[in-house]
Amino acid sequence: MSGFSTKVTPEIEKLTGLCQERSQLDLSLYGKYDVKRGLRDLNGRGVLAGLTKISNVQASTEVNGERIPCAGVLEYRGYNIKDLTRGFLRDSRFGFEETAYLLLFGALPTKEELDGFSRLLANQRALPTNFVRDVIMKAPSSDIMNALSRSVLTLYSYDKNPDDISLPNVLRQCLNLISVFPVLAVYGYQAYNHYGRGKSLYIHNPKKDLSTAEIILRLLRPDKKYTELEAKILDLALILHMEHGGGNNSTFTTHVVSSSGTDTYSAIAAALGSLKGPKHGGANIKVVQMFNDMKKSISDPKDDDEVKAYLRKLLHKEAFDRRGLIYGMGHAIYSISDPRAEVLKSFVAPLAREKNRLSDFQLYESVERLAPGVIGEERRIYKGVSANIDFYSGFVYSMLDLPLELYTPMFAVARIVGWSAHRMEELINTDKIIRPAYVNVQPSLEYEPLSMR
Numbered sequence: 001m002s003g004f005s006t007k008v009t010p011e012i013e014k015l016t017g018l019c020q021e022r023s024q025l026d027l028s029l030y031g032k033y034d035v036k037r038g039l040r041d042l043n044g045r046g047v048l049a050g051l052t053k054i055s056n057v058q059a060s061t062e063v064n065g066e067r068i069p070c071a072g073v074l075e076y077r078g079y080n081i082k083d084l085t086r087g088f089l090r091d092s093r094f095g096f097e098e099t100a101y102l103l104l105f106g107a108l109p110t111k112e113e114l115d116g117f118s119r120l121l122a123n124q125r126a127l128p129t130n131f132v133r134d135v136i137m138k139a140p141s142s143d144i145m146n147a148l149s150r151s152v153l154t155l156y157s158y159d160k161n162p163d164d165i166s167l168p169n170v171l172r173q174c175l176n177l178i179s180v181f182p183v184l185a186v187y188g189y190q191a192y193n194h195y196g197r198g199k200s201l202y203i204h205n206p207k208k209d210l211s212t213a214e215i216i217l218r219l220l221r222p223d224k225k226y227t228e229l230e231a232k233i234l235d236l237a238l239i240l241h242m243e244h245g246g247g248n249n250s251t252f253t254t255h256v257v258s259s260s261g262t263d264t265y266s267a268i269a270a271a272l273g274s275l276k277g278p279k280h281g282g283a284n285i286k287v288v289q290m291f292n293d294m295k296k297s298i299s300d301p302k303d304d305d306e307v308k309a310y311l312r313k314l315l316h317k318e319a320f321d322r323r324g325l326i327y328g329m330g331h332a333i334y335s336i337s338d339p340r341a342e343v344l345k346s347f348v349a350p351l352a353r354e355k356n357r358l359s360d361f362q363l364y365e366s367v368e369r370l371a372p373g374v375i376g377e378e379r380r381i382y383k384g385v386s387a388n389i390d391f392y393s394g395f396v397y398s399m400l401d402l403p404l405e406l407y408t409p410m411f412a413v414a415r416i417v418g419w420s421a422h423r424m425e426e427l428i429n430t431d432k433i434i435r436p437a438y439v440n441v442q443p444s445l446e447y448e449p450l451s452m453r
Contacts, residue, residue, distance in 0.1 A: 025441065033439045044332065046247045050255060054103060054421045057245040059334045069384060072334040076243060077102050085236060085343050094211035094235045097121060100178060100417045103243055122208040124179040128158045132187055132203060140191035144409045145276040147188035149269045152177065156265040163263050165427060173264040174420035181416050182212055185409035186219040211235060229354055230400055233347045237393055240340040241411050243418030250274035254419045258426040259434040271419045272412055281411040284394030285404055287328040291363065293320045301363040304370060311374045328391030329371045335384035344392050355399045364395055
């Protein structure tokens with residue numbers, strides 16, 4: 001019986017072997033041709049590929065010509081993320097919409113500008129007629145990132161000017177996507193939870209007078225109820241995930257795909273595909289799963305020696321997924337500290353207290369304290385190791401009762417703002433397609449007729 005293949009057959013296994021054998025590169029050639037693997041040099045610094053005014057990520061300073069690690073700094077449009085979050089938290093208000101305005105338009109909004117922008121997002125949050133029934137409910141997926149990508153690409157068909165890449169039209173499309181991403185993500189999960197798991201189906205309508213974080217919690221929960229602390233910490237988590245420089249994988253993908261002149265929906269779908277990867281947006285799921293395994297494997301979470309023994313097993317590929325990683329520890333850029341993790345952690349303890357999970361929080365703190373030392377003893381590393389935002393964000397999401405399937409989509413709900421800002425920046429500043437060079441290391445061959453092979 002022929003048709004769409006869902007199994008790896010012996011024939012496929014054999015062909016895979018040929019592919020692997022004939023595509024394997026001599027890794028020493030990377031040094032010979034001075035090729036930066038992963039576009040990073042031997043010291044972990046990214047290869048300079050562009051300019052941006054949207055955000056700045058800093059983890060070192062230069063002293064007498066030498067790069068010295070420093071406490072991590074993240075700036076949105078020149079504003080330190082700690083100052084930004086402190087500003088709206090001090091006023092006891094939500095900050096998602098304000099921060100989105102800043103990233104998109106380059107300045108903090110006035111009260112009048114913020115109210116107008118919030119109304120604009122609220123008014124564009126409705127999906128096209130019958131979209132939920134005809135798209136989201138059809139062929140629901142257990143992977144909500146894929147469901148989100150499908151919804152984004154399908155929205156192309158509902159747009160009267162989908163291929164127009166003039167700035168006003170692209171901004172309109174980006175604002176539409178920023179508005180509907182929370183709805184698409186949660187509805188995608190509700191469809192899977194119903195059709196894939198046989199659970200009750202809840203499709204609540206978003207209310208226009210709520211913040212993005214409040215809308216997510218309202219849409220997700222059967223009773224539509226949430227506490228103020230829950231909404232505030234989700235709002236904070238979204239803001240901290242909203243943007244992280246032009247060089248992260250999904251934002252760079254946005255720049256690359258946008259440079260080809262393609263439509264907004266295709267560019268954002270490509271970014272979603274990048275973010276889905278466990279090396280990028282899926283890491284916080286691994287953190288939660290790792291801690292679940294840890295709690296089963298150790299008898300006394302307060303015993304530092306026992307916790308360190310488990311961490312060593314992780315590094316020796318003897319525990320959890322046997323990948324040799326302590327998930328949530330370390331970052332491609334930050335070494336001394338990840339400012340996003342520092343900001344988020346300040347709210348973790350109050351939420352853990354409200355959710356009666358202080359013992360879990362204490363275990364997280366123990367691992368954060370002990371892991372750098374264990375890694376330093378077991379690995380040769382060129383820079384320090386600290387907890388990154390994924391270390392605490394997964395724990396926060398678990399306390400908010402978000403299902404694992406929505407962890408990475410929540411990242412996308414936030415990062416769509418950064419992608420939109422970078423897409424606009426790419427279209428404003430250059431008409432050059434991004435096309436890096438690859439060195440061909442395959443010798444030329446003489447063609448052989450089929451009868452002689």
